[in-house]
Amino acid sequence: MSGSVTVVGLGPGDPSLLTESARHALDRATDLIGYFPYVARVPEREGLVRHASDNRVEVDRARHALALAASGRHVAVVSGGDPGVFAMAAAVFEAVEQGEPGWRNLAITVEPGITAMLAAAARLGAPLGGDFCAMSLSDNLKPWPVVTARLEAVLRADFVVSLYNPISKARPWQLGAALDLASSIRAPETPVMFARAISRPDEAIRVTTLSEAEASQADMATIVILGSSGTRLIPREGKAPFVYTLRSVPGAA
Numbered sequence: 375m376s377g378s379v380t381v382v383g384l385g386p387g388d389p390s391l392l393t394e395s396a397r398h399a400l401d402r403a404t405d406l407i408g409y410f411p412y413v414a415r416v417p418e419r420e421g422l423v424r425h426a427s428d429n430r431v432e433v434d435r436a437r438h439a440l441a442l443a444a445s446g447r448h449v450a451v452v453s454g455g456d457p458g459v460f461a462m463a464a465a466v467f468e469a470v471e472q473g474e475p476g477w478r479n480l481a482i483t484v485e486p487g488i489t490a491m492l493a494a495a496a497r498l499g500a501p502l503g504g505d506f507c508a509m510s511l512s513d514n515l516k517p518w519p520v521v522t523a524r525l526e527a528v529l530r531a532d533f534v535v536s537l538y539n540p541i542s543k544a545r546p547w548q549l550g551a552a553l554d555l556a557s558s559i560r561a562p563e564t565p566v567m568f569a570r571a572i573s574r575p576d577e578a579i580r581v582t583t584l585s586e587a588e589a590s591q592a593d594m595a596t597i598v599i600l601g602s603s604g605t606r607l608i609p610r611e612g613k614a615p616f617v618y619t620l621r622s623v624p625g626a627a
Contacts, residue, residue, distance in 0.1 A: 377443035379480060381457040381466055382450050383487020384415055388573035391493070396485040403450035407439045408462070412452045430514065432465035440469055440477045456489035460510050460538050490597040491536035494569030497579055500618040501567060504604050506534035511541070511548045518548070525552060529559045534605060534619055537598040541589055549598065550589035556600055557584055565601035565617060568592055581607065581615055 380399040385391035400406070405423045406416055413426040427435055439449045453461035463484050470477050495502045507528050513521055528535055535556075540549040556564070562585035570578045570593065580591055584600070592598055604620035 377446045377448060377480065379439050379443045379449045379451060379466060379482045381463045381484045382452050383456040383485060384412055384452055384454050385487045386455060386490055386493040386573045387571065391488050391573055393485065393487065396487060399485050400450050402448055404447045405442050405449045406452060407435055407449060408452035412454050416452060432462060433469050436462065436466040436469035437473060439466065440473060440480065443480050444476060456487045457484055458486065459489040459508065490538065490572065491599065493572040494597045494599060497569060497572055498567055499616040501599050501601060501605060502534060502619065503621055504534060504602065504619040506536065508536045508538060510538045511552055512539040512545065522555060525555060529556055532602045534602045535600040537600065539594065540592045540596055540598045542594045549592055553587055553589060560584055565605045565607055567599040567617060568596055570596040579614060581617060
């Protein structure tokens with residue numbers, strides 16, 4: 375087959391944070407596929423056919439991309455952040471596994487991007503400097519009891535936790551439930567960071583404590599980072615504190 379699929383990470387928003395290899399992949403594409411807001415982030419150019427679609431149709435979107443590639447087109451499937459983190463890369467490979475046998479012979483590549491937790495961590499200092507994990511609070515693709523079981527496990531293991539998809543109009547209560555669970559396991563002074571729309575004009579960062587954190591401080595453009603026992607704040611006069619997590623574990627031999 376002469377076509378190809380490249381799954382492209384667009385980064386957190388600022389065009390300067392798009393990698394050069396991702397930019398080249400977009401320049402080579404004949405077709406662009408993705409969620410409406412992500413497709414809109416790619417500049418128009420002659421010869422580029424745009425296929426924007428709504429949310430929650432990731433596998434259908436992936437099948438469309440693969441079918442176009444099988445017909446000889448060079449398709450860029452776009453995601454915000456990194457396409458391999460709760461995004462389109464997994465949907466593409468799920469479609470390959472379940473789809474036409476010939477799709478397995480297509481040229482399929484993934485161009486990484488800067489995911490939200492890395493962009494937020496860079497703004498804050500180094501909150502991911504020790505062991506950390508990432509979780510999605512969305513229960514669209516997994517039952518809520520699975521979410522809470524996993525969250526409890528990593529909270530008790532003292533990981534820093536980056537929470538993606540923390541809250542939406544359709545899911546207004548999950549973040550509050552997650553913060554309540556964290557409060558039952560971690561100290562009230564544990565740092566909690568709300569980082570919204572990093573690198574975009576409406577960027578906003580709030581550093582607070584677990585005892586004062588409120589779900590209303592987040593929306594779907596927010597990444598929430600729960601600190602661990604090794605997360606430290608460095609106060610600065612008139613400025614937001616630096617936040618970092620110890621690389622070592624206190625008391626370890």
